Amino acid sequence: MPEFTILPPLSLYIHLPWCVKKCPYCDFNSHTYDSGLPEDEYINALISDLEYQLPTIWGRRIISIFIGGGTPSLFSAESIHKILSTVRSHLNCLPDMEVTMEANPGTVEQNKFNGFYQAGVNRLSIGVQSFDDKKLLALGRIHNADESYNAVAVARKAGFENINLDLMFGLPDQNLQQCLSDLQQAIDLFPQHISWYQLTIEPNTFFYNQPPVIPEDDDIWEMQQQGQQLLAGADYLQYEISAYAKNNQQCKHNLNYWQFGDYLALGAGAHGKISRADTGEINRYWQIRKPADYMQASVENKTSGRESIKTDQIIFEFMLNSLRLKQGFEIQTFEQNTGLNVSLISTRCEQAIAEGLLQRKGESYAPTERGYLFLNDLINLFS
Secondary structure (H helix, E strand, O other), X not given: OOOOOOOOOEEEEEEEOEEOOOOOOOOOOOEEOOOOOOHHHHHHHHHHHHHHHHHHHOXXXXXXXXXXXXXXXXXXXXXXXXHHHHHHHHOEEEEXXXXXXXXXXXXXXXXXXXXXXXXXXXXXXXXXXOOOHHHHHHOOOOOOHHHHHHHHHHHHHXXXXXXXXXXXXXXXXXXXXXXXXXXXXXXXXXXXEEEEEEOOXXXXXXXXXXXXXXXXXXXXXXXXXXXXXXXXXXXXXXXXXXXXXXXXXXXXXXXXXHOOOEEEEEOOOOEEEEEOOOOOOEEEEEOOOOHHHHHHHHHHOOOOEEEEOOHHHHHHHHHHHHOOOOOOEEHHHHHHHHOOOOHHHHHHHHHHHHOOOEEEEOOEEEEOHHHHHOHHHHHHOOO
């Protein structure tokens, strides 16, 4: 059983689940709306949910906030200000902490973005996905390339100095030249961070039931290899499978996920993880998925489910996340964030080293280049 001398870092995730249109590849908990957003009711539900959960994290410091969706930028700046100011009044927040909000280029307004910045959002993650209008149409996006350029300009004018662009490759009928052109256009906008990941066909999506024609595996491999070279040449350093950042601009919130930190979860369908020093438990919990049901449940102080993670699962989940990182993990981080002694993984680490998948660097372990190429094989050694 875990024994915590120091609890893991704690982040906050807030889920705003509505979109103008459901994208055919999206398996996130997002919903379209017919008669306007129930903004006030939903924000009040988030606040009730926060107040109900306060005893589970009382006295702990929040190191980052991420407002995801859905399309959070559909909400008014006033609503974002209300929930963030409530968080700050209720919780011990790290000064100048990273506060990220996702935004869709098709929902950008200058006054609204000004308001987001004034509300305390200091990092934007803009869902560009492609700069090719035909590819955007195939992906079911509501914006075009010009609106993506405009979104970055509007964000900068509002004061945002920390911007991430989300971009995908391996799109329907995409070739290598189109892929690299997309990536170069993103680089030319000089964002601090680029999330560049392969389109995957997930269950419970439109694309899963009606699959598009996507590039062959060999073509996708070539896109990935040449794209990574392009990013490296522009000083975007890969620090995770799909995350590339300028110097010291890594996403702190996502790093906390990948290092098996704790996170409080607010909103319909959100998932949380909280460690307890008194019982030695690591508990996962998840919120009710449907927004209307979540809003009603917040009045009754209900969540959808909860489980205590067992030791073997803790080890596997830590490795599943931390080995995505290029620098791997420090032994101290493993022991602090799991409450377990590193001796529990030593034999399997030695086996991974013997197979050329893992390397030890002082007081840390990291995947080798071969280990990063065969990451599933490496992770499975800890299952």
